[in-house]
Amino acid sequence: MSMDVKALEDDRHHRYVLNMGPQHPSTHGVLRVLLELEGEYAMNLLPVLGYGHRCHEKIAEFKPAKSFMPNTARMDYLGALIYNHGFAQLLEKAAGIEVPERVEYIRVITSELNRIQSHLLWYGAYLLDLGAFTPIMYSFDDREHILDILEDVTGSRLTYCYFRVGGVSKDIDEKFVTGTRAFIKRLRSRFPMYEDLVNGNIILQKRLIDVGELTPHTCARYGITGPLLRGTGVAYDMRRAEPYSIYSKFDFEIPTGTKGDCMASFMVRFHEMEQSLRIIEQALDGLPEGSIMAAKVPKKLKIPAGDYNSSVEAPRGELSYYLVSDGSDVPYRLKVRTPSYSNLSVIPEMCQGMLLSDVVSAMGALDLVIPEIDR
Amino acid sequence: MKSYFSELFTGAWSLILGLKVTIKALVSPIVTVQYPREKIVVTPNYRGHIDLIKFADTGAHKCISCGSCMRECPSDCIVVEGEKREGVKGKVLTIFTLDFTKCSLCGACVEVCPTKALDYSDEYELAGSTREQFHFDLLKRVEERE
Numbered sequence: 295m296s297m298d299v300k301a302l303e304d305d306r307h308h309r310y311v312l313n314m315g316p317q318h319p320s321t322h323g324v325l326r327v328l329l330e331l332e333g334e335y336a337m338n339l340l341p342v343l344g345y346g347h348r349c350h351e352k353i354a355e356f357k358p359a360k361s362f363m364p365n366t367a368r369m370d371y372l373g374a375l376i377y378n379h380g381f382a383q384l385l386e387k388a389a390g391i392e393v394p395e396r397v398e399y400i401r402v403i404t405s406e407l408n409r410i411q412s413h414l415l416w417y418g419a420y421l422l423d424l425g426a427f428t429p430i431m432y433s434f435d436d437r438e439h440i441l442d443i444l445e446d447v448t449g450s451r452l453t454y455c456y457f458r459v460g461g462v463s464k465d466i467d468e469k470f471v472t473g474t475r476a477f478i479k480r481l482r483s484r485f486p487m488y489e490d491l492v493n494g495n496i497i498l499q500k501r502l503i504d505v506g507e508l509t510p511h512t513c514a515r516y517g518i519t520g521p522l523l524r525g526t527g528v529a530y531d532m533r534r535a536e537p538y539s540i541y542s543k544f545d546f547e548i549p550t551g552t553k554g555d556c557m558a559s560f561m562v563r564f565h566e567m568e569q570s571l572r573i574i575e576q577a578l579d580g581l582p583e584g585s586i587m588a589a590k591v592p593k594k595l596k597i598p599a600g601d602y603n604s605s606v607e608a609p610r611g612e613l614s615y616y617l618v619s620d621g622s623d624v625p626y627r628l629k630v631r632t633p634s635y636s637n638l639s640v641i642p643e644m645c646q647g648m649l650l651s652d653v654v655s656a657m658g659a660l661d662l663v664i665p666e667i668d669r
Numbered sequence: 670m671k672s673y674f675s676e677l678f679t680g681a682w683s684l685i686l687g688l689k690v691t692i693k694a695l696v697s698p699i700v701t702v703q704y705p706r707e708k709i710v711v712t713p714n715y716r717g718h719i720d721l722i723k724f725a726d727t728g729a730h731k732c733i734s735c736g737s738c739m740r741e742c743p744s745d746c747i748v749v750e751g752e753k754r755e756g757v758k759g760k761v762l763t764i765f766t767l768d769f770t771k772c773s774l775c776g777a778c779v780e781v782c783p784t785k786a787l788d789y790s791d792e793y794e795l796a797g798s799t800r801e802q803f804h805f806d807l808l809k810r811v812e813e814r815e
Contacts (some may be wrong), residue, residue, distance in 0.1 A: 448717030487690055496680030
């Protein structure tokens with residue numbers, strides 16, 4: 295990887311290349327960014343990928359489609375259930391399996407809990423990048439409650455493999471329902487605390503407002519989705535734009551910002567947690583009785599020849615699975631469109647000419663999960 | 670000038686508000702668990718690595734060595750072998766090993782088992798210095814268990 299760096303005639307303005315990562319704490323994993331600095335200004339940025347590539351898409355071509363479910367969780371370890379959801383939905387669509395209503399409710403409740411969990415981790419980690427150590431302690435305290443609730447039904451704490459083609463692996467019980475309701479109450483009572491501790495903080499505002507501004511046009515050019523796009527004022531959310539599962543039944547808002555800077559996406563994510571709580575609440579109220587598995591799921595899941603697509607709203611944006619089948623139970627090709635990859639690609643344009651410490655602000659606002667970029 | 674002072678004031682006030690939260694947390698009860706001196710109770714639904722169940726009524730496992738789990742496993746980490754013995758109906762299990770380094774805890778083997786002979790263990794304190802430490806001989810484990 296070479297960059298064309300020309301020394302300027304004036305020695306005082308000499309440019310030099312700095313490696314940010316692959317082990318830099320603010321890159322959350324193995325992302326490497328080549329920064330061309332002039333003084334403290336980043337004049338050129340080049341993200342370097344590939345350190346965590348595990349050939350997930352290729353692996354999918356060598357085993358029965360339903361065996362790919364655990365891999366989906368490893369792509370985005372923070373939104374594992376949502377990745378499960380998209381994939382289960384894809385195969386159900388392909389094989390024409392009707393899912394019981396209770397399953398859809400369970401999927402929505404657990405997915406939304408997963409989304410809150412992801413946002414809470416981002417909240418803490420982002421502030422940690424900005425130099426505020428305290429908030430992560432509070433957000434991890436809340437997050438731990440979600441992990442406990444989900445561990446009780448899914449059996450794991452992070453890389454869930456809970457959804458099955460046509461259902462879920464375990465039914466939720468009374469303990470789950472009361473635990474989730476208690477959690478909703480708890481998190482709601484904690485929001486004012488977060489407002490006081492973090493959101494109103496002058497240092498945070500100075501570091502986020504007017505930093506890393508995006509426009510809807512830029513987002514469209516790079517394919518940016520999720521909270522970043524909503525921060526620019528476009529209320530595009532897969533749960534509303536193309537309602538999948540049973541999201542059309544629920545009453546919730548799509549939080550949007552106006553300026554498209556880091557503060558806008560920060561607040562969008564913060565308000566999304568409240569909206570997810572609303573969805574969970576409504577789903578718990580309307581939870582129907584019934585089976586947790588579709589009646590006729592063949593043991594060997596043959597996918598009729600053709601191509602299928604399924605899109606869901608992951609915590610970081612739009613997630614799409616695209617499957618091409620030749621009629622056997624093994625996919626001919628599976629393409630995964632992950633949100634962080636597109637979101638990352640804007641970095642060179644977004645961060646050009648920024649101060650180095652603002653680059654950290656802007657990159658944190660993207661909420662990058664590297665294994666999802668290098669899948 | 671006016672905005673400078675108003676910002677100074679709101680900024681200072683925001684810091685005081687934040688400090689109030691931390692001071693409150695200082696006197697609130699501890700939420701962390703002092704591992705390893707203290708341990709939390711792990712939920713019975715926790716998915717550890719798989720284990721053969723020892724049934725109390727027979728004092729043995731129920732594996733019929735059909736190999737369903739071996740075929741269903743997405744990562745090929747289970748090896749099951751059985752042999753035919755004279756005077757015994759069906760096959761007798763001779764080998765049941767799990768390569769836990771490859772397992773992704775999806776639970777397909779537990780769900781596919783026709784005799785419900787498999788279950789998740791609740792072991793979560795797994796650490797080792799060699800790969801071989803995670804090659805579990807489940808048959809030996811079930812025989813050694815009380």
